[in-house]
Amino acid sequence: xxxxxxxxxxxxxxxxxxxxxxxxxxxxxxxxxxxxxxxxxxxxxxxxxxxxxxxxxxxxxxxxxxxxxxxxxxxxxxxxxxxxxxxxxxxxxxxxxxxxxxxxxxxxxxxxxxxxxxxxxxxxxxxxxxxxxxxxxxxxxxxxxxxxxxxxxxxxxxxxxxxxxxxxxxxxxxxxxxxxxxxxxxxxxxxxxxxxxxx
Numbered sequence: 040x041x042x043x044x045x046x047x048x049x050x051x052x053x054x055x056x057x058x059x060x061x062x063x064x065x066x067x068x069x070x071x072x073x074x075x076x077x078x079x080x081x082x083x084x085x086x087x088x089x090x091x092x093x094x095x096x097x098x099x100x101x102x103x104x105x106x107x108x109x110x111x112x113x114x115x116x117x118x119x120x121x122x123x124x125x126x127x128x129x130x131x132x133x134x135x136x137x138x139x140x141x142x143x144x145x146x147x148x149x150x151x152x153x154x155x156x157x158x159x160x161x162x163x164x165x166x167x168x169x170x171x172x173x174x175x176x177x178x179x180x181x182x183x184x185x186x187x188x189x190x191x192x193x194x195x196x197x198x199x200x201x202x203x204x205x206x207x208x209x210x211x212x213x214x215x216x217x218x219x220x221x222x223x224x225x226x227x228x229x230x231x232x233x234x235x236x237x238x
Contacts (some may be wrong), residue, residue, distance in 0.1 A: 177201020
């Protein structure tokens with residue numbers, strides 16, 4: 040599935056997403072855990088921020104200048120109403136060019152929608168966008184090798200891909216990031232979250 044198709048599907052569920060997720064605690068404990076590894080709290084960005092602004096709230100509370108990026112125009116439009124002072128980007132992460140370095144980058148349940156051939160270049164981009172000691176939090180499919188699957192969510196069809204755990208760990212190492220935490224947090228489902236830090 041091309042990113043524009045993913046965007047169209049999320050556009051259709053943007054209002055539902057905001058209503059259901061605005062006060063959700065899903066992934067907040069993992070975000071708080073990742074923030075503990077930070078030594079600097081300058082700029083932060085949430086990749087695939089959605090319309091609820093949950094991560095924006097937490098990052099701002101911890102002193103970051105938080106930004107959000109999402110490919111869904113409807114998601115961003117709704118998010119702007121909740122956070123009018125926040126900088127948001129309606130962008131495809133595949134073509135987005137960071138204009139600064141970040142102390143913290145989150146990509147929770149977002150980049151796993153990318154086409155398989157874009158997983159590595161996007162992960163390299165995120166590593167390169169970290170300032171020294173910056174922290175990256177992301178989720179991925181916890182398979183042994185690369186894999187692509189399809190699924191449905193809220194009546195919309197989505198596609199997912201992963202390089203496998205070892206593939207992501209290799210990229211982190213090659214781009215000067217050290218894995219600080221890796222967890223199968225929804226076991227036995229193949230859902231993994233990784234906290235990495237720029238060395």
